[in-house]
Amino acid sequence: MDVRDTLSASLKKIETREGKRLNMFVCGPTVQDKPHMGHARTYVFYDVLARYLRYKKIRLFYLMNITDIEDHIITKMQETGRSWEDIIDSNSSEFFRVMGILKNNSVNYYAFATDYISEIIAQVSKLIKKGYAYEIADGVYYRARKFKDYGKLSKQNLDQLMIGARVEVNEEKEDPLDFALWKKKKEGEPSWPSPWGEGRPGWHIEDTAITESFFGPNYDIHGGAKDLIFPHHESEIAQMEAISRKKPLVKYWIHTGHLNVDDIKMSKSLKNFVTVEEALKNYWPEAIRIMMLSMRYNAAVNFDEKAVVDAQGTAERISILQHRVNSSKLTKNERAEEVVKRILAPLENDVNTPETIKEFLGFVKDSLAKSKMTEEEKGEIKYVLNEVEKVMGIVHNAPLPERSMDIVLNLRNELRKKGDYGSADKIRDSLKDEGIKIEDTAEGSYLWW
RNA sequence: GGGUAGGUGGCAGAGCGGCUAUGCACGGGACUGCAGAUCCCGACUAUUGGGGUUCGAAUCCCCACCUACCCUCCA
Known part of the structure; x- marks a missing residue:
């Protein structure tokens, strides 16, 4: 490189x-x-x-x-x-x-x-x-x-x-x-x-x-x-x-x-700094990484609220995909390896992280657009996310007891079927307070955080 | 004064000789009990200014202007 x-x-x-x-x-x-x-x-x-x-x-x-x-x-x-x-x-x-x-x-x-x-x-x-x-x-x-x-x-x-x-x-x-x-x-x-x-x-x-x-x-x-x-x-x-x-x-x-x-x-002497501790109160570490890595390393990066908010949105989109495929079995095949290769290739050129992020986000977008995915496809996506994570560290993956969460989700969906939206919303709101978001789609409901 | 990087659409920011990213913001639609998220479509169609090289330049060369950083401790 x-x-x-x-x-x-x-x-x-x-x-x-x-x-x-x-x-x-x-x-x-x-x-x-x-x-x-x-x-x-x-x-x-x-x-x-x-x-x-x-x-x-x-x-x-x-x-x-x-x-x-x-x-x-x-x-x-x-x-x-x-x-x-x-x-x-x-x-x-x-x-x-x-x-x-x-x-x-x-x-x-x-x-x-x-x-x-x-x-x-x-x-x-x-x-x-x-x-x-x-x-x-x-x-x-x-x-x-x-x-x-x-x-x-x-x-x-x-x-x-x-x-x-x-x-x-x-x-x-x-x-x-x-x-x-x-x-x-x-x-x-x-x-x-x-x-x-x-x-x-x-x-x-x-x-x-x-x-x-x-x-x-x-x-x-x-x-x-x-x-x-x-x-x-x-x-x-x-x-x-x-x-x-x-x-x-x-x-x-x-x-x-x-x-x-x-x-x-930003410097200590100019006193115009934001500590990492403060930033982490409002944003995911992945969002901070995405923001930093979205520009060439040798250029100056302007730190402003909008840039981090943008990056937070990006990090969340990646997380949504991550949670959609998380329960599938990891599938490493030629097609998935090709994708990883394409995403990481720009790093060979003077660690061009912005290009890598762009390629990766393109992949995330395409994957989210797929309405019906086979288990194999999900497994491939999981593989790609895993590999990219190894290098970039931008896939948010806080551990949560996935299985018990599924139970909550299923109960809520039964309530929704019965038309008891009041109770269903109560569950959603309570989870939101815990930082866990529910996403209802035609394919089913997902949790992410 | 010297040195080093740069100056790209509304904003952020890639591309570094031909294919004009990407994200946010904006307009319209799909989906949905609602919400959020997601998806589709659209518009904007840019490259600091002036010369030059080239069939062709944001991309190479020259000049000008502008900005940041360093010459103090600093990631």
């Missing part, structure tokens, strides 16, 4: 060697707050990428870091008076919880930055030894200009950057471009011992320390949102390639577009 690689700014074919594992690292969140929909957007995408690679029988190791020490976490401590442990525990638990509900369950391992302090220290030491880093009063810094490729990922001309435009320049640094590898402790900050005194790691070094621990100096896919290209990912390249001298750090750099609100990026 092809994927758009940021470094080469072109489509690259993902090469896999027989029996060799594919390693993917995606930048996880800083757990200073509850995850918002912007995070959901990014991680839903990488989840689908991971699911699809595995669907193709590629052995994939999907690693994600959790940034549990960083300036904003410290700010949060100061603002709220809460302890560091309390903040990261509650927010990371919430992150894992909502990722689970969103069906983002393809990550093999979550690595907390502070579990890799010794690896971080080792990398910083190597950089100092190689002349790429130096110590000053408040920390250890990387000599960005010494790494001649600095800027290659973001295509930046270092002399034309707006240095210090909005941030105070530390005059003690050799060059304003130099970035922190280790920050020395200030009063009240969490810290770890190091050769440079008590302190904490810089942001960029956390990731290279983690990826080197798991993957060594080189690996396959590195993902994250676009805002991380510079300076974060740029600096990762500078650190790891300077240490290992083994280029390239990463074969495929994939960057996702943002989730916007009124065309402006």
Whole structure:
């Protein structure tokens, strides 16, 4: 399959060697707050990428870091008076919880930055030894200009950057471009011992320390949102390639577009965010996934009420079909396999999820239009839904005691036959309160939820 | 100022040289005890502007304009 690689700014074919594992690292969140929909957007995408690679029988190791020490976490401590442990525990638990509900369950391992302090220290030491880093009063810094490729990922001309435009320049640094590898402790900050005194790691070094621990100096896919290209990912390249001298750090750099609100990026600092928790109160996780996956991953997505409501409707339509065929036996045959193949084929082309969704919805529409279906046809549809679900995670399927529900349904239909609509409606209304909807059709009555 | 992505119907958003998606919204109908959902039909028939390449361009090239993102922490 092809994927758009940021470094080469072109489509690259993902090469896999027989029996060799594919390693993917995606930048996880800083757990200073509850995850918002912007995070959901990014991680839903990488989840689908991971699911699809595995669907193709590629052995994939999907690693994600959790940034549990960083300036904003410290700010949060100061603002709220809460302890560091309390903040990261509650927010990371919430992150894992909502990722689970969103069906983002393809990550093999979550690595907390502070579990890799010794690896971080080792990398910083190597950089100092190689002349790429130096110590000053408040920390250890990387000599960005010494790494001649600095800027290659973001295509930046270092002399034309707006240095210090909005941030105070530390005059003690050799060059304003130099970035922190280790920050020395200030009063009240969490810290770890190091050769440079008590302190904490810089942001960029956390990731290279983690990826080197798991993957060594080189690996396959590195993902994250676009805002991380510079300076974060740029600096990762500078650190790891300077240490290992083994280029390239990463074969495929994939960057996702943002989730916007009124065309402006949803972000913690702008306070224009909607938490995933809030969104899940009103919408199915499948609806959120459909919304996110309805556009190309590299484009910006506008988050507005209408878009999610639309997606919710779509998710419900899929669910209706799902419940119509659910009691049938799964039928895997050539025709069904062809359909699945057609639906998933666009993913080969730079993970074109919108095309896949379009194909899938076409299939759903055609299937719903069939007035009389044989058991075999139902079984085929069930197979298609199953396979698509494996990759996309957009088929809503909350478990319910199906059989006991059938009893309720049959009783209600007897009441309807007798003309006791009052009682029949009462049943329908009560079930609706439970989130279960009844659909009466010429073919019979169905429940869905 | 530099860099990176884009600019498609009422809205959202695919397509990336010829076949003009899809969803929502809109109009009409079918089904139904009602409701919801579903289905059928219809209308709208678009590609920022200006040049160019081509038999043919939303799709390729050039220029202009506009937008977002990055150069501060950020998914």
